[in-house]
Amino acid sequence: MIIRKSDLMDKIIVLDFGSQYSHLICRRMREFSVYSELVPFDISLEELKKLEPKGIIFSGGPSSVYKSDAPIPDKGIFDMKIPLLGICYGHQLIVNQFGGKVKRANKEYGSSMLTIDNDTNLLGGISESIRAWMSHGDEAEQVPTGFEIIGHTESAQAAAIANKSGSIFGIQFHPEVVHTEQGTQILKNFALKICGAKQEWTMKTFVENSVEKISKIEGNVLCAVSGGVDSTVTALLIHKAIGDRLKCIFVDNGLLRKNEEKEIEEMFTKNFSVNFNSINAKEEFLKKLKGIIDPEQKRKIIGEEFIRIFTDFAEKNGPFKWLAQGTLYPDVIESGVSKGPASVIKTHHNVGGLPDWLKLEILEPLRDLYKDEVRKIGEILGVPKLLLIRHPFPGPGLAVRIIGEITEKKLQIAKIASKIVEEELEDAELYDKVWQAYAAVGDDKAVGVVGDERKYGNIVMIRVVDSVDAMTADWTRLPHGLLEKISNRITNEIDDVTWVSYVVSSKPPATIEPQ
Numbered sequence: 001m002i003i004r005k006s007d008l009m010d011k012i013i014v015l016d017f018g019s020q021y022s023h024l025i026c027r028r029m030r031e032f033s034v035y036s037e038l039v040p041f042d043i044s045l046e047e048l049k050k051l052e053p054k055g056i057i058f059s060g061g062p063s064s065v066y067k068s069d070a071p072i073p074d075k076g077i078f079d080m081k082i083p084l085l086g087i088c089y090g091h092q093l094i095v096n097q098f099g100g101k102v103k104r105a106n107k108e109y110g111s112s113m114l115t116i117d118n119d120t121n122l123l124g125g126i127s128e129s130i131r132a133w134m135s136h137g138d139e140a141e142q143v144p145t146g147f148e149i150i151g152h153t154e155s156a157q158a159a160a161i162a163n164k165s166g167s168i169f170g171i172q173f174h175p176e177v178v179h180t181e182q183g184t185q186i187l188k189n190f191a192l193k194i195c196g197a198k199q200e201w202t203m204k205t206f207v208e209n210s211v212e213k214i215s216k217i218e219g220n221v222l223c224a225v226s227g228g229v230d231s232t233v234t235a236l237l238i239h240k241a242i243g244d245r246l247k248c249i250f251v252d253n254g255l256l257r258k259n260e261e262k263e264i265e266e267m268f269t270k271n272f273s274v275n276f277n278s279i280n281a282k283e284e285f286l287k288k289l290k291g292i293i294d295p296e297q298k299r300k301i302i303g304e305e306f307i308r309i310f311t312d313f314a315e316k317n318g319p320f321k322w323l324a325q326g327t328l329y330p331d332v333i334e335s336g337v338s339k340g341p342a343s344v345i346k347t348h349h350n351v352g353g354l355p356d357w358l359k360l361e362i363l364e365p366l367r368d369l370y371k372d373e374v375r376k377i378g379e380i381l382g383v384p385k386l387l388l389i390r391h392p393f394p395g396p397g398l399a400v401r402i403i404g405e406i407t408e409k410k411l412q413i414a415k416i417a418s419k420i421v422e423e424e425l426e427d428a429e430l431y432d433k434v435w436q437a438y439a440a441v442g443d444d445k446a447v448g449v450v451g452d453e454r455k456y457g458n459i460v461m462i463r464v465v466d467s468v469d470a471m472t473a474d475w476t477r478l479p480h481g482l483l484e485k486i487s488n489r490i491t492n493e494i495d496d497v498t499w500v501s502y503v504v505s506s507k508p509p510a511t512i513e514p515q
């Protein structure tokens with residue numbers, strides 16, 4: 001089931017031609033409270049009309065309009081008589097569609113100075129010249145009849161164009177990226193002034209409307225919570241709507257961060273009075289993982305054990321009609337370019353492998369939302385800030401941060417050392433500036449000296465990385481003084497550790513987790 005208050009709101013639809021920035025266009029508009037949705041470029045005219053957009057944006061994309069396989073939207077869009085804005089590839093598409101000419105140009109990547117030639121409509125209220133972010137290989141050579149140039153750069157004469165009636169626009173640069181000065185103002189001009197969209201998208205109304213809709217569902221809801229932001233907010237939103245008809249299951253597999261299981265249980269039961277079922281399965285997990293050193297086998301065992309516990313719980317505590325999941329918007333839609341329409345929209349089901357008899361309908365109350373919006377909802381619902389800003393943590397937990405066999409001793413080392421890393425980063429006000437930060441441990445040992453005695457102890461690896469989406473990551477250049485403090489604390493506070501190393505490998509070729 002999809003909870004969509006957004007169906008009723010004024011909205012700007014973004015057609016996705018495959019740019020890495022497509023989602024960013026939607027996010028920017030939602031930041032000023034206009035609802036925006038990303039759809040594949042080849043959406044049918046009928047489907048698009050059903051959405052009743054106030055305006056349409058064509059995103060950028062890697063293709064060239066003159067190529068035979070260039071992605072082209074339904075031509076009927078140009079007759080819908082609603083405002084259109086083309087960005088980068090979208091700009092070239094508009095130029096081409098209305099009879100202008102696009103040519104291959106020298107690749108331009110980076111910021112250029114854009115001079116505004118007409119400061120009404122789209123570029124109203126913008127400074128005379130701004131830095132604008134360019135990322136393109138083609139450019140408009142000849143502006144279509146009925147259009148005028150409203151902005152230019154040194155290398156692109158038609159960097160911004162508008163039709164005479166001020167309803168169709170093309171811009172070569174990317175207003176959605178932060179490197180374009182006043183880019184948000186340009187999107188605002190389009191959405192508010194040109195399309196007349198109302199600013200109706202707020203998280204407060206999202207919560208109110210979701211609660212109203214969810215409260216109408218029948219039957220019980222089962223939700224697995226991990227302590228992560230998405231599953232926590234999903235559970236709390238549903239709980240607000242249906243109270244104890246929601247049952248949460250939390251599996252303590254013994255592979256969590258220090259004290260995490262207690263913190264999560266306390267939040268759900270004390271702060272929110274949720275029907276919260278904590279299953280202490282630490283022993284079972286560790287028993288099954290005994291002697292296992294292969295990372296993939298560890299993952300497989302953990303996944304199967306989780307499904308077993310989950311299924312057992314559902315059997316004993318059911319019947320359940322719904323399975324709640326914290327699916328977010330970026331998981332729902334993937335770029336439409338070079339994929340058939342059928343494969344374009346896919347729903348991710350995080351809990352795979354459930355048995356057939358457990359026929360559950362899927363409830364995904366966050367599937368219209370971006371992560372920053374989920375955090376805002378968390379704030380509205382009273383989720384502690386610490387949880388909202390906590391770094392991502394892998395599903396198999398410390399199993400992927402312990403190299404070799406998982407033993408009680410290595411678990412304790414990883415937990416305490418990671419806690420020290422987190423505490424010191426917080427103290428240095430760097431915790432929320434890095435993507436992930438933890439300590440890993442393996443079987444390698446090194447000699448140390450404690451007092452007058454030689455000691456043969458474990459080597460701990462500290463991993464701190466910067467990233468925007470975990471696809472790539474760079475190791476964080478932490479100040480040496482901070483590294484020294486972390487190292488001193490770890491060797492002083494954990495008896496078994498003699499050496500601390502800092503991982504200076506980026507992704508690629510490394511990955512964020514060691515396993």
Ligand code: XMP
Nearest residue numbers: 299392393394395396470507511512513514
């Ligand atoms: P890697 O190590 O592949 O990690 O660079 C990328 C991001 O994914 C997280 N990660 C996982 N998350 N199950 C998860 O739910 C897993 O098996 C898993 N492995 C890695 C990792 O923490 C990082 O944020």
